[in-house]
Each structure stands twice: as C-alpha cells, then as structure tokens.
Amino acid sequence: MSAMEQELGGDVTLEAETGAGQPAREVTWPSTVNHPSPEDLPAYVDKYFTRTKDCIGQFGDKRVTYAIFMRRPVTCAPRLAIEWLTQMATARGVSFDVKLNFREGAWVGAGEPMMTISGSFYHLVDLETLYLQKLGAACVAAYNAYTMCVELPNTAFLAMDARHCAGTEMAEIMAYGASVGSEKAKKKVGAKGFIGNASDATARYFGQTRGYGTMPHALIGYAGSTVRAAEMFHETHPSENLTVLVDYFGKEITDSIAVCARFPDLAAAGKLSMRLDTHGGRFIEGLDTAGAYRVLDRNAPEAIRGYRSEQELRSLIGTGVSAAAIWYLRERLDAAGYPKVRIVASSGFGPEKCRVMALAKAPVDVIGTGSYLPDKWSETYATADIVDYDGEARVKVGREFLLVGRGGETPSGV
Numbered sequence: 001m002s003a004m005e006q007e008l009g010g011d012v013t014l015e016a017e018t019g020a021g022q023p024a025r026e027v028t029w030p031s032t033v034n035h036p037s038p039e040d041l042p043a044y045v046d047k048y049f050t051r052t053k054d055c056i057g058q059f060g061d062k063r064v065t066y067a068i069f070m071r072r073p074v075t076c077a078p079r080l081a082i083e084w085l086t087q088m089a090t091a092r093g094v095s096f097d098v099k100l101n102f103r104e105g106a107w108v109g110a111g112e113p114m115m116t117i118s119g120s121f122y123h124l125v126d127l128e129t130l131y132l133q134k135l136g137a138a139c140v141a142a143y144n145a146y147t148m149c150v151e152l153p154n155t156a157f158l159a160m161d162a163r164h165c166a167g168t169e170m171a172e173i174m175a176y177g178a179s180v181g182s183e184k185a186k187k188k189v190g191a192k193g194f195i196g197n198a199s200d201a202t203a204r205y206f207g208q209t210r211g212y213g214t215m216p217h218a219l220i221g222y223a224g225s226t227v228r229a230a231e232m233f234h235e236t237h238p239s240e241n242l243t244v245l246v247d248y249f250g251k252e253i254t255d256s257i258a259v260c261a262r263f264p265d266l267a268a269a270g271k272l273s274m275r276l277d278t279h280g281g282r283f284i285e286g287l288d289t290a291g292a293y294r295v296l297d298r299n300a301p302e303a304i305r306g307y308r309s310e311q312e313l314r315s316l317i318g319t320g321v322s323a324a325a326i327w328y329l330r331e332r333l334d335a336a337g338y339p340k341v342r343i344v345a346s347s348g349f350g351p352e353k354c355r356v357m358a359l360a361k362a363p364v365d366v367i368g369t370g371s372y373l374p375d376k377w378s379e380t381y382a383t384a385d386i387v388d389y390d391g392e393a394r395v396k397v398g399r400e401f402l403l404v405g406r407g408g409e410t411p412s413g414v
Contacts, residue, residue, distance in 0.1 A: 035084060035130070035169075038091040042126065049126045056122045064121045065388035066128070067113040067395075067402040072379050074139035075146055076102040076114055077180040080173060081135040085117070085127065094123050105142070105184035111401055114139075118388075128384050134173060136382035137374055141177025142184075144372040147351040149185030149193045151358045152367070157182070158212055159197035160346065161370035168201070174373055175202035181372070182206070195366075214240065217277075220248040226255040227262050234263065242266055243273040243344055252276060252284040252325075253332050260338045273342040273365065276329060280320035280347075284328065292317035292324035296360060299327045303360040315356040321347040323360035330363045344368060350375065 036044045056062075082098060089096050096119040101112070108114050114135075117124065149157060159178045165171040175197055182193035197203055199211040215233055223229035230244045242263065246255045256274045266272040278284050283292070296304050296317060303316055303323065317324045326345055333341050342365040349357075350371035357364065374380045387395045387402050395402055 035087075038088065041088075041130075045126045045129045049128060053122060053125050056125065061120055061122045062390045063119065064124065064386045064390075065116050065118040066124065066384045067387045068115050068117065068132075068135065068382060068384050069111055069113050069402065070108070070136060070139060070382050072110050072140075073143070074108050074114075074136075075142035075181055075184065076100075076104055076106045076108050077138040077142040077177050078115060078135060079104060080138060080176055081131040084134055085131055088127055089119075089123075092123050094120055096124065105146075105180050105187075108139070113402055114382075116387075117384075121386075121389075132382045132384060136380040137170070137377075138173045138177040138180070139382070140374040140380045141174050141372055142181040144351050144374070145178040145181030145194065146184050147181075148349070148354040148367075148369070148372060149182055149191040150189055151351070151354040152364075153185070153189050153191035155357075155364055156192045156366045157194045158344075158366055158368045159194055159202075159206070159370070159372075160368045161373055162197070162199045162202075164370045164373055171199070172202055174370075175205045178372055179205035198368075214243040215245060217245055217248050220245060225249075226251075227258050230259050230262065234266075241271045241273070243275050245275045245277055247276060247278040247284070250282065250285060252278065252329060253286050256329060256333060256341075257336045257338070260333070260336065260341055267338045267341050270340040270342065272338075273344045274329065274333070275344040275346065275368070276321045276325060277346045278320050278325065280318070283319050284321075284325045286332075287325060287328055289317060291328075292322060295324045295328045295331070299331075300360040300362075303356075311352065312356050312359075315353050316360055321345050321349075323357055323362040326357075326362045326364050327360070342366065 042050050078100060085096060085098065096117055099116045099118075101115055102108050145157075159175055161174045161178070162171045165174055178194050178197070182191075185191040186193045194206055196206045196208045196212045198213050203209060203211050214237075215229055219233065220226055220229040223232055226244060226246060226248060230242060233240075233244075234242055244256075244259050246252045246259070249255065252274075259274070260267045260272065263272055276284065287295070293304060300323070308316065315322055326343060329343055333339070333343075343363060344366040345362075345364045346368035348371055349367045349369040353371070354367070385395055385399050385402055387393060393403055
C-alpha cells in the first residue's frame, strides 16, 4: 500500500473502467505550489461551508459520502485533488476513503461520478471548494490535450500555457492536465504527444528536468535582425538546438533561408528549426488567398475539395499560421536545399485547428500550444454532492443519477 493510500485510509489506486487497479505514473508528489496552510484555509473556502461546519460541530458529526462529477465529458485527471486531500487528512489527523471509479487518463461521461470521498462530514465539508478547483480544469485540459495529440500523432507538442494562466497554481494544473492527455494518446495511438513545456517548474510532468525554449520576438527586436538574433542565441547557448522565430519582420521565407545559410551545419544535422508565429492580420511572406489554394492543391488537394466551414478555411488557407503557410515554408526550405530543417508552429493551436492541420497533412514537426487550456471556463466546473449520510442514501432532487451503482436506493424524502 502506498503512502498516499495509508494516509487516506482508502483506495486511491487509479482504476480502469473495468475496475482493475492501475499504478500511478511516475511523478514526484507533493506539488511545488504553495497552498493555503490548514490555519489559513477558512479564508479561501466558500462561507456557507465554514458556517455548516460550525453547525456540525454543535449538533454532531456524521459519516458522509460525496460523489464528484462534471457536466461534460472529460479525461480523468484527479491526482492534484487527491494529493491535496491527502495533505489535509494528515494535517487533521483523520482518514478519508477515496474511491476512484476511473483510471487516470480514462474517458468520463457527463454526470458520471468520477470518484467518491467518504469520511467525517465535519472534516470534509470545508474542503470542497479547493479540491474542486484542482479537479475540473485539469480534466478538461487533459481532454483537449489528448484530442490534439490524437489528431496529429506524428507531431510533437510543447506546452506553452504558463503565460496564459492565472498564477502558478493554475500553471501547474494545466501542465498536469496536458501530461495526462499526452500519456493517454501515447498509449492509445502511439502519438509523440507533449515532449516538454516552456518552464522549469512543471517540466517534470513531461519527464524533463527543465523547460524548452529559445527566443521570443523581443530578442529579435533587440538584435535588429533575425539572423543576428540567431547568432546571439547560438553564441550564448552553443550546445542547444536552435529554433528561430521568423515572422518579426514579415519575411518568413527570406529570413528562414538566410538563417539556414548562416548555420549550414546545424541545418544539415537537423538541429535547426524555424518557428512560424505569424499573427492573423496578414499572410506569411509570398502568400495570398489564391497562392494558399495553389499550395494546398499541390500538397493536400483533398483538404480543400470538400465543404469546409469558415473557421476551417481560415486554418487551411487564411492569414496567420495556416496549413498553407506551413506547406509553403516547407516547399521553399526544400527547394533551397534544407530538407532537414524542422518547422515549429504556434498561434492558436487548439483541438479544432489541430484537426484541420491533420486534414491538410501539414508538415509540422512541433506545435507550441497553450490553447489546450479550457476555452469555456464554465465547462470546468466540477460538482460534489453528498449521496450518503451515516449509511442512508440521500441526495437532492434531480441528482438521483448519482445513486446509480449504490444499489438503486431511493433517496430519503423523495
């Protein structure tokens, strides 16, 4: 039995849909994020929970069971929530029985209880706010990351979510979610998945000791030219592979070839990459709508010969980092004699855009993305309802579906 199992006093082994126990992935716990101390916790809890705790303290405790569910399909990513419950149980000198109904990475349907938590009502009632915070968003991020990796199984992904997160705790939740979705895609379809992320603190979720990254646009502005920025980076970090942003001056093709000419050995060795991050206000150098259609007609005609929605067309032949833009850069690099130079793409790569890139068979080697973050935050809301009080099944009217699997009991008072 693991330390976490011993502390919780229950089954916290991640379980498959069939019920067979599965070991957790190799990730070091606890997390690096500072959470409110047990003493400070009440200030971060919904007030009606702390006032309910006062009532229980006055009128007597009961053993309860909470069922935790979400209102949309998700990928199960519960470990941050369980880790925190473990820490709180230890701090309070109590035990909680946690039953996971799905293994980490499993698909969970809308309304299906992902897990149940049983124990003292007095010690559980004020924990709901924080464990739900740590659960819902991670599950949606895992779902989105999985979808992206499955759509483009031969493309590597780099998690670049940190700058879009509301603080370090959210950054950890998102990195964890992406790692769960990535691992599932690797196992299911042999996808390359997420190979790393952009910051050191959460790199361990992807099996790395540090984050990845070379240069932002600011370095190019500082250097005054794309080639000079590449020279500065290579001189400062000579052992690192070189990835160069090529959209700063709007000369994606010209600057890409110039950088290759400056570093022919890196180009020939496959250690040089061009990163497209062109904003949606313009086409990449040398391309327009007609040209974009011609590029795809040469390379992936099936992508444009069926009906496509307006958004799909934008990702295929529109401005910014479209499938046509990636194909065009690939064509020009190959024609210039640099077939081993890799292409990194970023800018709005969420599940839908990845699906379109797959339609066009876009030759992208790595995608940098923070767009697996939940697009609609209301979909991340996890909900906890008590379904049992001292052995008596009871739940509010309308949530009777949570009693399925508990013997079909009719809730009291209904």
